[in-house]
Amino acid sequence: MEKVQQLNIGLIGAGVVGRGVVRNLARNTDLIAERLGVRLNLKWVCDKDKSRLKNLPVPASVLVRDAKVVLDDPNVPVIVELLGGTSFARTVLLDALNRGKVVVTANKALLAHHGEEIFAAAARNSANVFYEASVCGGIPIIKALREGFVANRFPLIYGIVNGTCNYILSRMTAEGKDFDEVLAEAQKLGYAEADPSLDVDGGDSAHKATILASLAHGFWTGLENTYVEGIRHVTKYDIEIASELGYAVKLLAIIKTADASDSAPIEVRVHPTLIPRDHVLASVGGAFNGVVVRGDVVGETMFYGRGAGADATSSAVIADLADAALNLKCGSVQRVPAFVAHRLNARVRTIDDVESRYYLRLTVEDWPGVIAKVAKVLGDADISIASVLQREAPESKPGHPPSDHVPLIFMLHVAKDRAVRDAVAEIDRLPVVKDKTIIIRVENFD
Amino acid sequence: MEKVQQLNIGLIGAGVVGRGVVRNLARNTDLIAERLGVRLNLKWVCDKDKSRLKNLPVPASVLVRDAKVVLDDPNVPVIVELLGGTSFARTVLLDALNRGKVVVTANKALLAHHGEEIFAAAARNSANVFYEASVCGGIPIIKALREGFVANRFPLIYGIVNGTCNYILSRMTAEGKDFDEVLAEAQKLGYAEADPSLDVDGGDSAHKATILASLAHGFWTGLENTYVEGIRHVTKYDIEIASELGYAVKLLAIIKTADASDSAPIEVRVHPTLIPRDHVLASVGGAFNGVVVRGDVVGETMFYGRGAGADATSSAVIADLADAALNLKCGSVQRVPAFVAHRLNARVRTIDDVESRYYLRLTVEDWPGVIAKVAKVLGDADISIASVLQREAPESKPGHPPSDHVPLIFMLHVAKDRAVRDAVAEIDRLPVVKDKTIIIRVENFD
Numbered sequence: 001m002e003k004v005q006q007l008n009i010g011l012i013g014a015g016v017v018g019r020g021v022v023r024n025l026a027r028n029t030d031l032i033a034e035r036l037g038v039r040l041n042l043k044w045v046c047d048k049d050k051s052r053l054k055n056l057p058v059p060a061s062v063l064v065r066d067a068k069v070v071l072d073d074p075n076v077p078v079i080v081e082l083l084g085g086t087s088f089a090r091t092v093l094l095d096a097l098n099r100g101k102v103v104v105t106a107n108k109a110l111l112a113h114h115g116e117e118i119f120a121a122a123a124r125n126s127a128n129v130f131y132e133a134s135v136c137g138g139i140p141i142i143k144a145l146r147e148g149f150v151a152n153r154f155p156l157i158y159g160i161v162n163g164t165c166n167y168i169l170s171r172m173t174a175e176g177k178d179f180d181e182v183l184a185e186a187q188k189l190g191y192a193e194a195d196p197s198l199d200v201d202g203g204d205s206a207h208k209a210t211i212l213a214s215l216a217h218g219f220w221t222g223l224e225n226t227y228v229e230g231i232r233h234v235t236k237y238d239i240e241i242a243s244e245l246g247y248a249v250k251l252l253a254i255i256k257t258a259d260a261s262d263s264a265p266i267e268v269r270v271h272p273t274l275i276p277r278d279h280v281l282a283s284v285g286g287a288f289n290g291v292v293v294r295g296d297v298v299g300e301t302m303f304y305g306r307g308a309g310a311d312a313t314s315s316a317v318i319a320d321l322a323d324a325a326l327n328l329k330c331g332s333v334q335r336v337p338a339f340v341a342h343r344l345n346a347r348v349r350t351i352d353d354v355e356s357r358y359y360l361r362l363t364v365e366d367w368p369g370v371i372a373k374v375a376k377v378l379g380d381a382d383i384s385i386a387s388v389l390q391r392e393a394p395e396s397k398p399g400h401p402p403s404d405h406v407p408l409i410f411m412l413h414v415a416k417d418r419a420v421r422d423a424v425a426e427i428d429r430l431p432v433v434k435d436k437t438i439i440i441r442v443e444n445f446d
Numbered sequence: 447m448e449k450v451q452q453l454n455i456g457l458i459g460a461g462v463v464g465r466g467v468v469r470n471l472a473r474n475t476d477l478i479a480e481r482l483g484v485r486l487n488l489k490w491v492c493d494k495d496k497s498r499l500k501n502l503p504v505p506a507s508v509l510v511r512d513a514k515v516v517l518d519d520p521n522v523p524v525i526v527e528l529l530g531g532t533s534f535a536r537t538v539l540l541d542a543l544n545r546g547k548v549v550v551t552a553n554k555a556l557l558a559h560h561g562e563e564i565f566a567a568a569a570r571n572s573a574n575v576f577y578e579a580s581v582c583g584g585i586p587i588i589k590a591l592r593e594g595f596v597a598n599r600f601p602l603i604y605g606i607v608n609g610t611c612n613y614i615l616s617r618m619t620a621e622g623k624d625f626d627e628v629l630a631e632a633q634k635l636g637y638a639e640a641d642p643s644l645d646v647d648g649g650d651s652a653h654k655a656t657i658l659a660s661l662a663h664g665f666w667t668g669l670e671n672t673y674v675e676g677i678r679h680v681t682k683y684d685i686e687i688a689s690e691l692g693y694a695v696k697l698l699a700i701i702k703t704a705d706a707s708d709s710a711p712i713e714v715r716v717h718p719t720l721i722p723r724d725h726v727l728a729s730v731g732g733a734f735n736g737v738v739v740r741g742d743v744v745g746e747t748m749f750y751g752r753g754a755g756a757d758a759t760s761s762a763v764i765a766d767l768a769d770a771a772l773n774l775k776c777g778s779v780q781r782v783p784a785f786v787a788h789r790l791n792a793r794v795r796t797i798d799d800v801e802s803r804y805y806l807r808l809t810v811e812d813w814p815g816v817i818a819k820v821a822k823v824l825g826d827a828d829i830s831i832a833s834v835l836q837r838e839a840p841e842s843k844p845g846h847p848p849s850d851h852v853p854l855i856f857m858l859h860v861a862k863d864r865a866v867r868d869a870v871a872e873i874d875r876l877p878v879v880k881d882k883t884i885i886i887r888v889e890n891f892d
Contacts, residue, residue: 024743028597034664034788035596132594138744140586140594148578148586150481151474151764218480280750283726297470298584298751298761304726305747315744318597330778342480 006039007325010070012092013082014047017106017133019056020310021080021317026057032318038325040318044070071095078324080317081105086113097121097129102333104320106133106313109198112207112223115214119339128327129338130320135208136161136289138312139305140319144293145215146336152295154216157255158445159291160284161208163307164199165231165251167191169272170285173239173248179232191287201230202251205270209253212291213268216255218342221268225348229271238361238438241391241409247274247359248282249440258349260296265349274359274442292445352418357386357442360410360424363435370408370432377430381423384413405434411442452485453771456516458538459528460493463552463579465502466756467526467763472503478764484771486764490516517541524770526763527551532559543567543575548779550766552579552759555644558653558669561660565785574773575784576766581654582607582735584758585751586765590739591661592782598741600662603701604891605737606730607654609753610645611677611697613637615718616731619685619694625678637733647676648697651716655699658737659714662701664788667714671794675717684807684884687837687855693720693805694728695886704795706742711795720805720888738891798864803832803888805857806870809881812852816878820856823876827869830859851880857888 011018022045025032033039046064047053053063070076071092079096081103083089089110096103098121105111111118111134122129132142136159145154160166164186171182183200186192198204206228213221231251239249252273258264275282280302284290289307294300306312327335364370371388378385389409412420424437457464468491471478479485492510493499499509516522517538525542527549529535535556542549544567551557557564557580568575578588582605591600606612610632617628629646632638644650652674659667677697685695695718702713721728726748730736735753740746752758773781810816817834824831835855858866870883 024597028599028743031599031788032597035592035786037786138741139747140590143589143594144586146481147769148589148765149761150768151470151478151761153474153477278729280726280729283724283729295584295761297474297764298758299755301585301749301751303747303749306745309745312744315595315597315741318743319594322596323593326781327776330773330776330781332776332778335772335776335781340481340483342477 005037005329006041007078007321007328008041008043008076009078009080009321010044010046010073010076011042011080011082012046012067012070013084014045014052014056015082015084016310017313017317018045018047018082019052020314021082022056022058024311024314025318032322036322036325038329040321040325043076044073046070067092071099076101077328078102078104078321080321081107082317083107086110090114093118094121097125097127100125100127102128102130102324102328104130104317104324106131106317108134108204108207108211112210115211115339116220122338126334128324128333130324131211132320133313133316135211136291136303137305137307137309138315139289139291139303139307140316141212141291141303142215143319144303145212149293149295149298152297154255154293154295155257155260156294156445157212157216157291158252160250160281160289161253161291161307162199162205162251163287163289164192164196165205166284166289167287168200169231169234169239169249169251172234172236173243176236176240178236179234200232202228202270205251205253209255209268209270212253213255213266214339217266218340219346220341221266221348225268227269227271227351231272233438234272234440235438238440241361241389241407242274242359243277245389245411246277247442248277248279249273250275250281252281252443254443265347267349267354269351269354272440274440276444279445352416354417355414356417357414358412358420359440359442360412361438362408362410362427362433363405363437364408365432365434366406367432373430373432374408374410374427377423377426378410378412381419383415383419383423386411386413451483451775452487453524453767453774454487454489454522455524455526455767456490456492456519456522457488457526457528458492458513458516459530460491460498460502461528461530462756463759463763464491464493464528465498466760467528468502468504470757470760471764478768482768482771484775486767486771489522490519492516513538517545522547523774524548524550524767526767527553528763529553532556536560539564540567543571543573546571546573548574548576548770548774550576550763550770552577552763554580554650554653554657558656561657561785562666568784572780574770574779576770577657578766579759579762581657582737582749583751583753583755584761585735585737585749585753586762587658587737587749588661589765590749591658595739595741595744598743600701600739600741601703601706602740602891603658603662603737604698606696606727606735607699607737607753608645608651608697609733609735610638610642611651612730612735613733614646615677615680615685615695615697618680618682619689622682622686624682625680646678648674648716651697651699655701655714655716658699659701659712660785663712664786665792666787667712667794671714673715673717673797673800677718679884680718680886681884684886687807687835687853688720688805689723691835691857692723693888694723694725695719696721696727698889700889711793713795713800715797715800718886720886722890725891798862800863801860802863803858803860804866805886805888806855807884808854808856808873808879809851809883810854811878811880813878817854819876819878820854820873823869823872824856824858827865829861829865829869832857832859
């Protein structure tokens with residue numbers, strides 16, 4: 001083997017992912033060096049918590065508790081930020097960029113909240129930010145979007161981007177259990193955090209949707225413009241009915257152009273979605289992620305893999321380090337810049353204007369004429385009904401409606417979101433309607 | 447938009463894919479320039495057949511019939527070879543490399559047959575060859591393997607890499623039709639060539655398997671070491687029985703390390719395979735491709751998309767042009783070289799030593815003691831039987847065995863390929879066995 005150059009790396013944040021990067025770099029270090037012609041050398045591994053620096057396959061001289069030591073080192077051109085959070089991580093990342101260093105991060109929250117500021121800092125300092133690990137863990141979806149599919153416009157990107165929610169929905173589906181029960185088990189097994197809000201309320205998926213949308217459409221779409229709904233209101237009862245109707249329930253991130261024109265607005269939304277049970281994403285189970293990318297040239301593609309976890313995420317972090325290493329070797333740090341703004345489609349459509357199909361589950365009194373009353377409200381709003389399903393009153397058990405109330409399911413044809421929500425608000429004011437109506441959007445993506 | 451540089455490209459071969467590249471480059475040319483900061487400029491579009499140069503969205507001055515004009519142009523640093531075949535294409539490609547030009551190709555046959563020579567020429571001339579479009583059309587699988595998954599060893603890669611075979615098998619399965627009937631229809635619809643041998647005999651899949659195996663394992667595995675079986679001998683009858691047993695029949699390319707050691711041999715094989723019907727690849731239908739990549743760091747991943755066709759393939763060709771353009775802009779043509787040899791696992795295992803499970807369909811006389819006779823041959827060879835299925839004699843109709851003969855299905859536990867084939871040869875010499883036994887390998891990839 002010819003003599004290889006060496007890239008000094010400073011890793012800040014030795015949590016689960018940070019330790020995974022250290023371990024996996026050590027595992028395949030010679031192989032990676034042979035492939036790249038550059039050796040990835042961990043010059044510093046930093047964490048303020050001493051206990052996290054134990055039992056790592058690096059010399060003790062590498063371990064440090066003060067991030068300043070790492071940032072100050074002029075012989076470290078690349079910083080790996082694996083701190084998590086949006087406060088100290090932001091400070092570290094901007095500090096590194098302001099010194100002209102290249103940063104590799106897995107921090108989707110930070111990018112979603114402060115992406116514009118971070119990308120601007122990278123550009124201003126002729127530096128760069130790599131963030132493959134921020135979306136869908138080990139799946140090289142960022143590289144695919146901006147390199148593999150560089151020839152394409154992206155009329156549609158959608159997928160399962162949060163493993164915790166997918167794990168919970170998959171188990172609710174397979175075992176007919178309630179959200180709360182499965183969440184508790186997921187927490188016990190380490191698939192959900194003690195405070196699961198960021199996952200189950202859709203925030204994490206919204207971070208990833210915002211990053212993907214911005215990359216795909218060449219303007220910063222903004223987290224505040226990403227519509228988000230979590231999965232807490234999805235019941236096993238709705239999953240059961242959906243299944244009877246031929247659908248699976250998945251939490252999806254959906255990024256869609258309204259039409260094929262260059263000025264079309266973009267929809268960026270995260271919500272539980274009914275998809276046909278034979279759809280390829282319906283078979284993405286457990287903690288896995290799956291993303292469908294429709295390009296105007298390449299057509300329909302799909303990527304599947306582990307969306308989280310120390311190993312999968314470190315595969316992506318190391319791939320970014322490899323890109324950074326090759327760029328530094330070539331003297332071209334910004335070969336593919338952190339973010340390229342172009343002018344297409346520079347507007348996000350509000351959820352009010354989104355068009356979708358819908359599943360409505362009403363809880364009504366078993367009384368003649370109820371369907372007609374509801375249908376009248378929908379008809380007056382020009383919302384067209386695809387089918388109505390009246391179920392037997394279910395046994396009264398937790399998670400099911402009371403047994404003296406009858407569930408009534410309406411499947412709607414395509415309608416505007418605002419119109420549907422307004423109509424449902426009106427329906428819920430009808431005296432025969434006994435509980436808040438459940439609304440789940442329905443997509444078949446054809 | 448800042449002023450962008452321009453990359454002059456000479457495209458040679460204006461067939462289906464070549465014309466697709468011209469059309470799609472024109473379609474998204476401004477967008478691609480904005481993303482790259484380099485404009486991809488088709489300086490020449492060349493084909494010796496004048497009719498192929500008609501109706502293309504380029505000025506007439508760009509069209510030329512003599513490849514020498516393109517190769518001789520010192521202002522064209524990048525050649526796109528889309529001629530197909532291994533003769534003139536090889537000459538053009540080597541000529542371009544010897545002039546230090548970068549080549550982009552979709553030619554899997556050429557690479558599989560002459561890869562070593564071509565990669566050596568690229569290295570010798572400080573040039574480069576990009577070939578994303580040679581494997582799985584628009585799916586960025588080459589980029590994923592050598593960039594996205596650079597941190598990984600690859601214990602297992604397998605998938606559907608030939609759309610024609612997958613189309614035929616999918617239709618045989620869905621419609622219960624025979625191979626010949628579906629092939630004829632596929633030819634009529636343009637899903638199969640007039641001479642379908644390269645596809646249906648597995649040769650095209652073997653080309654792709656050889657390229658993927660060589661890339662993944664860092665040595666030239668050699669087409670002659672890729673075991674290949676096509677799909678002509680797969681009957682609708684076997685598909686039907688497989689389905690009853692819970693399996694789908696797919697033509698797979700399989701690249702597998704025998705064990706986790708660095709010196710483990712590699713299996714590179716293409717053959718019809720029974721996979722569990724709920725396996726993700728079982729749902730890859732029609733002309734689509736799907737590849738599963740198992741990395742020792744990233745875990746299980748899957749890529750899915752159109753494996754052929756003008757548009758999908760040109761998406762990959764244009765992505766390669768983009769990479770070439772960025773490299774030239776940075777003055778680093780070999781940033782990711784055409785091929786990096788490293789020393790892991792430098793041996794291909796022969797099919798004789800491959801271990802698999804097996805489906806055997808015997809055609810026997812309906813006579814007491816037949817199962818015992820067959821079981822004895824298998825037992826003497828230390829091959830262990832998982833289950834035996836004796837079917838009713840089927841109605842005699844085309845594609846089914848004669849009705850006075852009884853089909854007898856053996857599912858075998860893991861055994862060595864050579865041992866199974868030898869045992870089956872012996873079984874086929876038993877007087878009670880009335881036709882050649884059908885052998886299909888069975889994998890569940892767990």
